[in-house]
Amino acid sequence: MKETVKSKLERYNYAYSEKEHSLDINLGFSQYLIVDFAREGKVTFKDKLRGWNFITGFFDTNYKTAVLYQTIGLFFAVILMIVLSSYSENVKFPFVFLLTGMSAWIIIWSFYYLIKLENMKKQIIFWIENNCN
16 A cells, blocks of 8 residues: 555655655645554545644644644634723724734634545555555
């Protein structure tokens, strides 16, 4: 299985690194898919967002954790906006635009990373199941 995936990655010019039982595939924009072949007959997928990407900043994490933290952060930003708007209307107006812009940024990049990750997983599953050249 591993050799099949390696040959397809080389054929389609994907950047990857090989470890003893896994392949680390670079999907771009600091996103990596780790395909683990350690267990015989089974393939495990893990994702990793390395530092300096568009949704986690400089933290290393995986996609699910990044989306969870961003959701919590936006929740607290909305709470802060509600609290600040009770004190002054002047604070509310620019903060709404800032919050809307940040939310749009997070949603767009979250979908981008999710689509790239899921498409590569499906492609690898297809390559393994249709082990043909």
